[in-house]
Amino acid sequence: MSEHDERTRIERAVREAFGSTARITATTRLHGDASSRRYLRLELAGPAPARVVVMVLGEGRFTGGSDEIGTGPAAAELPFVNVGRWLAAHGFPVPAIHLDRAREDGLLLLEDVGDTTLWAAVAADASRAPGLFAQAVDLLARLQVAGTTPDPACVAFGRRFDETLARAELAHFVDHGVETRHGVTLAPSARAQLLADLEPLVPPFRDGPFTLSHRDYMAWNIHVRDDRLVLIDFQDALVAPDAFDLAQLLTDRTTIERVDATLEAEMIARFQAARRAAGFPVADGFEDRYRRCALQHVFKVIGRFYFLEVVRQKPGYLAYLPSVYAVGRHMLRALPDLAPALPALKRWAPELEP
DSSP states (O other): OOHHHHHHHHHHHHHHHHOTTOEEEEEEEEOOOSSSOEEEEEEEESSSOSEEEEEEOOTTTTSSOBTTTBOOSOOSSOHHHHHHHHHHHTTOOOOOEEEEEHHHHSEEEEEOOOSOBHHHHHHHOGGGHHHHHHHHHHHHHHHHHHTTSOOTTSGGGGOBOOHHHHHHHHHHIIIIIIIIHHTOOOOHHHHHHHHHHTGGGSHHHHHOOEEEEOSOOSTTSEEEETTEEEEOOOTTOEEEETTHHHHHHHHSGGGGGTSOHHHHHHHHHHHHHHHHHTTOOOOTTHHHHHHHHHHHHHHHHHHHHHIIIIISOOTTGGGGHHHHHHHHHHHHHHOGGGGGGHHHHHHHOGGGOO
């Protein structure tokens, strides 16, 4: 789509959503994500909100999959719209959709929830970290409890973060966190051995227990507005191990700069208490599953960031890796059955050596 054509489609969508006299007075490109989606903020005049956000969709938006989940059958509806409807119906804070023109024009008009992510809020004022992370933990417990009754109308319940996907992400680490990074191709035997040594990370994704999962429940995908949280980027929601979202929330990227060991322990305990209070206590072994989910995510992120920076030529992702490696070192120390992987990791990803 040319820039002029895109502008025409956006202007048409604004008039359709807010009336023929609504007009755009300014456009600002927002920081996007690792997908093909782009985001624009529109300043509006006329009978319309002062600001809205446009989600401009990339190709393959109805393929029924994603880079993370993989391909699937064609979707009748954009997963963001489908999952967002379920979340809103169950009382979860998500941006309102002013207009869905995904199929016709490849865009959505969304409520503008501002620029303050949970991470940005606590980075600006560390004293807010306990309260805001507690809100996020409580919200996650609510999500899991609400998801105990599957809804076939919501696509999230038909997708599972299973052992196949977990192993595929570990293989992605080898593909790019090792081979792309170093410009080598591992011998088949060395590759197979490294993946075998990482196999202890797979059991939570094979055995569960499984719950509804946001799938990207990170401080970057939770916004703070008037001291309350708003969820975004939930289009890849699925069924996943019960510890997965909490591990992402408390250990992703630079979050560890604001969530120290004491706060992490408090939030893990808070989550378990919230589940018990709702009548759905977590199964035994939760903290072990938490550590394995966190470390599996570390390997996925390392591979993903090398892929984005080197293969896709999207600069900036490797700058996040020092904090990701720090999480990996911490989790490797806590999981002694990963010791067989350490010699290969010392060679190919020395930053992970505990």
